[in-house]
Amino acid sequence: MTQYIGKPISRVDGLEKVTGKAKYAAEFDTPDLLYGYVVNSTIAKGKIKQIDATKALSLAGVIQVFTHENRPKLAWFDMNYKDQDAPPGSPFRPLRDAKIKYNAQPIALVVAETFELARYAASLVQVDYEEEAHETNLQANRHKARKPSLGMASLLKPPPPKPRGNFEEAFKEAPVQMTGEYVHSMEHHNPMELFASTVVYEKGRNKSGARYTIYDKTQGVTNSVLYVSQVFDIPFKNLQVLSPYVGGGFGSGLRPQYQLFLAVMAAES
Amino acid sequence: MINFDYTRADGVTSAVRDRASELTAKFIAGGTNLIDLMKENVERPTRLIDINRLPLATITETEGGGLRLGALMTNADTAYDKQVSKRYPLLSQAILAGASAQLRNMATDGGNLMQRTRCYYFYDVATPCNKREPGSGCSAINGFNRIHAILGTEAGTPDRSIHCIATHPSDMCVALAALEAVVRVTGPDGDRTIPFAEFHRLPGNTPHIDNTLKDDELITAIDLPANGFSKNYAYLKLRDRTSYAFALVSVAAALEMEDGRITDARIALGG
Ligand SMILES: Cc1cc2nc3c(=O)[nH]c(=O)nc-3n(C[C@H](O)[C@H](O)[C@H](O)COP(=O)(O)OP(=O)(O)OC[C@H]3O[C@@H](n4cnc5c(N)ncnc54)[C@H](O)[C@@H]3O)c2cc1C
Ligand code: SF4
Numbered sequence: 001m002t003q004y005i006g007k008p009i010s011r012v013d014g015l016e017k018v019t020g021k022a023k024y025a026a027e028f029d030t031p032d033l034l035y036g037y038v039v040n041s042t043i044a045k046g047k048i049k050q051i052d053a054t055k056a057l058s059l060a061g062v063i064q065v066f067t068h069e070n071r072p073k074l075a076w077f078d079m080n081y082k083d084q085d086a087p088p089g090s091p092f093r094p095l096r097d098a099k100i101k102y103n104a105q106p107i108a109l110v111v112a113e114t115f116e117l118a119r120y121a122a123s124l125v126q127v128d129y130e131e132e133a134h135e136t137n138l139q140a141n142r143h144k145a146r147k148p149s150l151g152m153a154s155l156l157k158p159p160p161p162k163p164r165g166n167f168e169e170a171f172k173e174a175p176v177q178m179t180g181e182y183v184h185s186m187e188h189h190n191p192m193e194l195f196a197s198t199v200v201y202e203k204g205r206n207k208s209g210a211r212y213t214i215y216d217k218t219q220g221v222t223n224s225v226l227y228v229s230q231v232f233d234i235p236f237k238n239l240q241v242l243s244p245y246v247g248g249g250f251g252s253g254l255r256p257q258y259q260l261f262l263a264v265m266a267a268e269s
Numbered sequence: 270m271i272n273f274d275y276t277r278a279d280g281v282t283s284a285v286r287d288r289a290s291e292l293t294a295k296f297i298a299g300g301t302n303l304i305d306l307m308k309e310n311v312e313r314p315t316r317l318i319d320i321n322r323l324p325l326a327t328i329t330e331t332e333g334g335g336l337r338l339g340a341l342m343t344n345a346d347t348a349y350d351k352q353v354s355k356r357y358p359l360l361s362q363a364i365l366a367g368a369s370a371q372l373r374n375m376a377t378d379g380g381n382l383m384q385r386t387r388c389y390y391f392y393d394v395a396t397p398c399n400k401r402e403p404g405s406g407c408s409a410i411n412g413f414n415r416i417h418a419i420l421g422t423e424a425g426t427p428d429r430s431i432h433c434i435a436t437h438p439s440d441m442c443v444a445l446a447a448l449e450a451v452v453r454v455t456g457p458d459g460d461r462t463i464p465f466a467e468f469h470r471l472p473g474n475t476p477h478i479d480n481t482l483k484d485d486e487l488i489t490a491i492d493l494p495a496n497g498f499s500k501n502y503a504y505l506k507l508r509d510r511t512s513y514a515f516a517l518v519s520v521a522a523a524l525e526m527e528d529g530r531i532t533d534a535r536i537a538l539g540g
């Protein structure tokens with residue numbers, strides 16, 4: 001270690017990254033690639049009464065608009081949607097039903113021949129909501145917090161290490177004690193590599209023979225493989241997830257994000 | 270983003286004529302603000318009139334002994350210009366407190382004056398915003414408004430009700446206000462000048478109008494008066510992060526001193 005401490009050392013992939021040569025998940029162009037753009041909810045809690053994609057679909061070059069109403073049938077159990085790093089509680093399942101659980105929830109995917117067209121078409125999708133009162137202030141609602149049941153999460157995740165020493169005792173006997181409440185400012189993950197998934201789908205002789213090569217923005221390809229396999233019932237051997245350069249993550253790339261789900265769903269359909 | 274037409278203007282007169290004949294068109298310079306707003310469907314121009322080929326990327330001396338900054342000078346070239354950094358260091362300092370090196374390389378001086386507010390709700394078309402959709406309401410007044418205005422929110426409103434609490438986010442403009450710059454514009458009826466303090470307007474009850482430039486007018490230059498206050502000056506920008514963030518509040522201050530006495534003082538406040 002000492003040979004590195006205090007000296008500027010280039011990262012192995014540093015040059016590629018700063019010169020833009022490193023390819024990220026959204027940059028693997030393939031022939032006939034289609035582009036997806038997500039429509040997000042504009043309310044924090046409630047229900048979709050109606051979602052109308054007629055205008056979007058009428059544009060030449062728009063292939064499909066997926067919503068909870070027309071999505072393909074998928075794995076039934078919550079368990080299948082748990083990944084290796086899933087927190088306790090019920091997992092979020094994109095396009096599952098009409099329920100809105102949070103603001104900017106993905107509620108539709110527009111697929112088109114170009115990114116710009118998909119983005120424009122997404123702005124034409126009309127959504128009618130039934131709004132419910134929401135609470136978004138976590139601080140003010142802390143008294144309502146409850147411990148979720150551990151469920152599958154505890155099986156997939158290694159348990160935390162056993163505590164060492166005895167904090168309570170040491171603190172009680174400490175010559176100086178200070179107690180305070182500290183609130184830090186908002187922190188956001190801002191990785192260089194944007195969240196994206198490119199799915200290259202190759203037809204097999206039958207459904208179970210189809211192959212998926214997936215470029216995913218992830219810090220853990222095995223977690224993405226596991227998730228896609230469980231949710232879409234695709235055998236491991238037909239799946240490859242690649243992330244040759246992780247363009248930053250700070251933990252936001254540990255778990256499969258909804259764009260992976262949506263991209264695989266669209267590719268499969 | 271919606272589809273739009275594109276024209277490249279080959280002269281100031283034709284640029285202004287094109288704009289006058291299609292008021293829903295917009296000039297595009299560096300594009301660092303306009304393109305972002307178009308992607309979010311906040312700005313929906315039917316045509317972009319590209320002004321980047323106009324001969325407005327120069328810095329020249331004015332008759333009054335000051336400097337004339339062409340509207341298409343980039344923020345970076347302006348800040349690092351020998352004359353500007355020597356004679357108007359307050360302006361250089363303010364420009365360099367803004368954005369990032371890459372953005373300052375693209376952003377133009379004309380565009381800097383015309384950039385729109387950074388109010389989050391203005392950018393989010395799913396929320397009410399009087400500046401974006403007059404009469405729809407202001408989401409910021411009872412929302413997240415840490416970056417919003419302290420000064421000038423009700424002034425200019427006859428009924429004293431508040432319609433918008435957004436700020437103009439520019440650093441450069443605070444220094445230009447302190448220096449008492451003058452904005453030179455060209456319209457279909459010819460040229461006119463606008464004193465800097467009269468260029469941006471308070472929201473009042475028409476917050477959708479940011480400034481006194483008419484729709485069919487083009488900014489051609491910004492004139493700096495002869496005195497640049499190059500001895501005693503400071504630009505102070507307070508923000509949550511010391512780089513790559515907009516000001517919460519900012520101050521451009523400049524003093525003229527003689528024998529230890531202040532003979533002239535300029536203070537412009539942002540925020
Ligand atoms: C991430 C980010 C951070 C930033 N941080 C800061 C900051 O900290 N401080 C700061 O001051 N700024 C900041 N900026 C804003 C930046 O300074 C402006 O976006 C830039 O100055 C706009 O210039 P432009 O040439 O790119 O304008 P454009 O985007 O091309 O145009 C902006 C507007 O000006 C109009 N326009 C352009 N030129 C003329 C002209 N000659 N006559 C009439 N109208 C014209 C256009 O029609 C358009 O409406 C930031 C921007 C970004 C994206
Ligand atoms: S402060 Fe102004 S820009 Fe922001 S939401 Fe209110 S009206 Fe819109």
